[in-house]
Amino acid sequence: MNQLKQSITSNSNRQAQLNKALKATANLWFIIAVIGQWLFAIYVAAFYGGAAMQGDFMKWNRVLPHGYAEGETMDNLATAIHVFLAVAILVGGPLQFIPAIRNRFRKFHRINGRLYVSLMILVGLSGVYMVLSKGTVSGLIGDISININAVLILIFSILTIQRALSKKFEAHNQWAFRLFLVANGVWFFRIGLMFWLMVMGGPVGFDPETFRGPFLIFLGFGQYLIPLAIYQLYLKSKKSNAFGKFSMSIILIGCFFITAIGIFAATMGMWLPRL
Numbered sequence: 001m002n003q004l005k006q007s008i009t010s011n012s013n014r015q016a017q018l019n020k021a022l023k024a025t026a027n028l029w030f031i032i033a034v035i036g037q038w039l040f041a042i043y044v045a046a047f048y049g050g051a052a053m054q055g056d057f058m059k060w061n062r063v064l065p066h067g068y069a070e071g072e073t074m075d076n077l078a079t080a081i082h083v084f085l086a087v088a089i090l091v092g093g094p095l096q097f098i099p100a101i102r103n104r105f106r107k108f109h110r111i112n113g114r115l116y117v118s119l120m121i122l123v124g125l126s127g128v129y130m131v132l133s134k135g136t137v138s139g140l141i142g143d144i145s146i147n148i149n150a151v152l153i154l155i156f157s158i159l160t161i162q163r164a165l166s167k168k169f170e171a172h173n174q175w176a177f178r179l180f181l182v183a184n185g186v187w188f189f190r191i192g193l194m195f196w197l198m199v200m201g202g203p204v205g206f207d208p209e210t211f212r213g214p215f216l217i218f219l220g221f222g223q224y225l226i227p228l229a230i231y232q233l234y235l236k237s238k239k240s241n242a243f244g245k246f247s248m249s250i251i252l253i254g255c256f257f258i259t260a261i262g263i264f265a266a267t268m269g270m271w272l273p274r275l
Contacts, residue, residue, distance in 0.1 A: 022249050096116060198262075
């Protein structure tokens with residue numbers, strides 16, 4: 001009987017340690033992701049906002065092809081809305097998932113959440129308009145992948161609101177985080193691309209002149225499908241056995257290093273040089 005109790009206690013302690021490790025690795029990835037997103041937000045605000053304040057809107061085209069076109073008022077307005085709302089989303093979105101803020105400042109959490117979802121709907125709609133009116137550098141495949149991303153943003157926004165109104169708060173939190181992941185597809189694309197370039201030592205799997213190739217097709221869809229798949233595995237691992245929790249912790253550590261390297265490469269090779 002004593003051996004049975006000791007075995008149960010030992011298994012319980014092991015599960016508790018694995019649960020802590022799983023939570024710690026998830027938090028570690030989230031922290032580095034937030035740092036990277038806020039760096040991206042600073043860059044977007046400084047580059048696009050700086051060009052707008054100087055009246056040099058053509059500067060937008062150095063980063064966003066067809067971002068600004070003389071006389072195209074509606075297209076230019078859609079671009080401006082899309083870019084500057086993205087800054088608010090990058091800054092305000094992560095705040096929704098910090099427990100200390102969510103639990104201590106519930107009113108702020110509700111107001112910020114409503115604002116976040118509202119902005120996401122506007123960004124999703126403006127994104128679809130931009131793709132339909134201007135297209136993307138990657139051609140038809142790029143147009144399709146971006147439009148799918150925009151549609152997922154709209155669907156997840158609706159599901160996030162619906163679960164909150166139904167007071168299904170656990171499901172609400174999960175759909176809100178899925179929304180957070182697909183909302184950052186553009187960010188995932190950039191750090192994924194820069195991670196690839198740094199690791200491979202150059203543009204492997206695509207033509208840097210035409211910006212076409214199998215790797216960019218993979219990344220175009222992977223920018224939101226991979227984070228969603230990993231998050232789904234994470235949710236399942238929370239209810240799985242010791243092996244499942246341990247494996248997910250290893251995956252999240254790998255995600256942390258990939259994200260950190262991608263952020264460093266994007267900051268040093270893409271964002272800072274353009275400021």
